[in-house]
Amino acid sequence: MPCAFAQSTVDEIAKYRAALQDGNPAELWEARGEALWKQKRGPKQVSFEQCDLGLGAGVVKGAYARLPRYFADADRVMDLETRLVWCMVKLQGYSEADALKNPFGSGNEKKSDMEALVAYVTSESRGAKMNVALSHPKEEQMYRLGEKMFYFRGGPHDFACATCHGEDGKRIRLQDLPNLTGTEGAQKAYTTWPAYRVSQGELRSFQWRLYDCFRQQRFPELIFASDASVALTMFLARNANGVAFDAPAIKR
């Protein structure tokens, strides 16, 4: 009875995931991120406490649950990382190249300040209801571009995001795949990133999630904080509206 066995394997994986919830190392990233947020940094020696994530300068509480959004000062729709880069350049005086380098850490070898900042800011939206607006025309446009990107098939394997995330109840090997075209699937997936990945010993941001999906799609490398990354984030964040954000989470 291979199917029965496979089902019990899936159950065991679910138990393993439940056991992981008790004590999440993501807290280490959150604490480091909070310190970085408050530290005077960069050539101008300014802290992020002057950085406006959309709810006013320095307001972190609940900010992530409303991102991405249009920022008039930049005349651009930004996700959290894009906005942090903007603040690093405009407020703290970093060069754009310096602000963009090292977006993802790799265990103990290389720590990423960006991922720590993302852990801290997102943790301050835990419990906040996802509420991403499409009220500005550029927000609407970004959402539609994200939808286009989601269905874009390319590369040697003809893969799009939708190839794996377009139907309910599918899996790759034994890994369940969220259907990101439906509200429930998008809510469950989007509100549980960032996550501490046990298999990698790393806190992973949503930007990383997208980067690594495209790697597996056999696409060229998704550029960190690029328009396509923001557009897809907009598409998925908006589709997740209505439920409480619940991350940083912990995942296999």
Next chain:
Amino acid sequence: MNGRESLVSLALLSITLGCATAPSSEEIAANAAAMLKSSFKANGQASLDRLKQDETQALCSQLAGKPPSKEVAARIEKINRDAIKYPADGKLLGDWKNGEKIAQEGRGKQFSDDPAGPVGANCYACHQLAPQELSFGTIGPSLYQFGKLRGYGADTQRYAYGKIYNSEAYAACSNMPRFGHSGILNEQQLKDVTALLMDPQSPVNK
């Protein structure tokens, strides 16, 4: 305001907004092209030409998850069927044991993969095949007893080889990669995977 009225006023509102501000489909398409160009960079074997769509990829992307119309499906299946190249020696079945290895192998073509390293078909990611392998995905149908259920005749062999070579020839906008058409597997590998499905001795048919 009742439900119908609010729907009508919503529709009017969206038309008004549509005229004033919302981007047109042409605008979105132009911006999508610019977005693609600025958002990816070549990394190792994954060069930017992977973002240039052929007709099949472009047509299927435009559907945004909906099934193709009869006409579009016929067009896609025809151009892909015409492009199938069957082996010159006429033999379609290789070694099912190698086929099983290829079906298990998930590496190949990612920018993180060694370009000189193995390239697999990763069949088990999406399909059930040999019953001994319990870790299989469900994006595609179960292929357990593929040959046993359909018979081992020449026509079925040709269908199986063609489907692996170019899935779009038989099911327009299928999720399955075109393993021969897109140069993922070589001819011997295609024969080996066909044997995994079609050899009576293969565990798939036990």
